[in-house]
Amino acid sequence: MKKREVIILLGVFVIMVLTYIFIPIINKYNENKLKNQEIKGVVKDKYNDKWNHNVPKILLSNGRTLVIDRWGDQNNDIWYYIEKGDSIYKKEGSLNLEVIKPSMKGIIFKYSE
Secondary structure, three states, rough: OHHHHHHHHHHHHHHHHHHHHHHHHHHHHHHHHHHOOOOOEEEEEEEEEEEOOEEEEEEOOOOOEEOOEEEEOOOEEEHHHOOOOOOEEEEEEEEEEEOOOOOEEEEEEEEEE
């Protein structure tokens, strides 16, 4: 192998290792940041953000945009449950997101990594 090929392979390996190390750290930071926030509002819109890898988002009545792909699981998908007009509430210190329908029926979605 040429010296250039070895350097390229080594560079790719270093990038993969750093990614493996830092992605969980970044995810934990984001989780802690979210945990320390209170979220409440009424859903004005829900959409896939085509400029951000088609991430599912909701727009709340207070102007806040919320990424919702981390709540729920394969048996309890928040994307299909949530609709315009639903109320959203997450208390500070919790990662559970409560979705309350206009009929006052609510369901709690747990945050997942």
